[in-house]
């Protein structure tokens with residue numbers, strides 16, 4: 001399968017899932033996750049209409065950032081060390097992985113020194129997995145209320161990574177729980193809370209049915225990573 005075919009197949013599936021759920025597919029963004037993908041292949045995806053790219057490692061992101069067109073919209077989706085915040089600020093449009101207070105402070109400080117505001121999503125560890133980063137559901141509400149008081153830090157929504165499941169249906173309760181939290185946070189803090197980032201190659205159709213408006217998709221577009 002070519003990248004172009006993969007892009008159109010993923011789009012078709014998103015459209016079907018959206019229609020099934022009574023949603024407008026136009027409101028659903030796909031972040032093409034390009035970790036381990038060479039620049040030439042990423043260029044092909046960009047030419048084929050991929051509008052947003054996601055990386056989870058700072059070094060790899062910076063390498064690719066240098067080589068790809070300036071207008072590319074990058075998202076940072078991985079665990080971020082506080083001492084690396086400065087390197088990506090101003091270069092990425094959205095950080096999906098705000099997962100602890102120390103990082104909120106570091107982003108706020110870096111934002112105030114440079115670009116003024118940084119858009120972020122709060123990562124929630126819905127399933128409470130030991131192997132994953134993110135706030136517990138029970139702490140996310142207070143965390144967001146506090147973090148919104150930090151200058152320069154613009155909280156735009158929530159992100160989660162569902163547990164690895166053989167059957168995508170097993171991810172549904174976690175997506176639903178994040179959606180409920182999202183609704184609550186939006187009710188409290190208003191429509192600036194706009195993005196719900198959930199769903200990957202194995203479970204994105206279920207995520208669409210449960211209300212995701214940003215999907216992070218790697219393997220289904222670029223094939224299996226080494």
Ligand SMILES: *Cc1c(COP(=O)(O)O)cnc(C)c1O
Pocket residue numbers: 033035056077078161200201202216217218219220
């Ligand atoms: C790698 C990665 C993805 C994409 O995973 P696929 O299963 O390849 O689609 C999504 N989100 C994050 C945070 C990732 O690290």
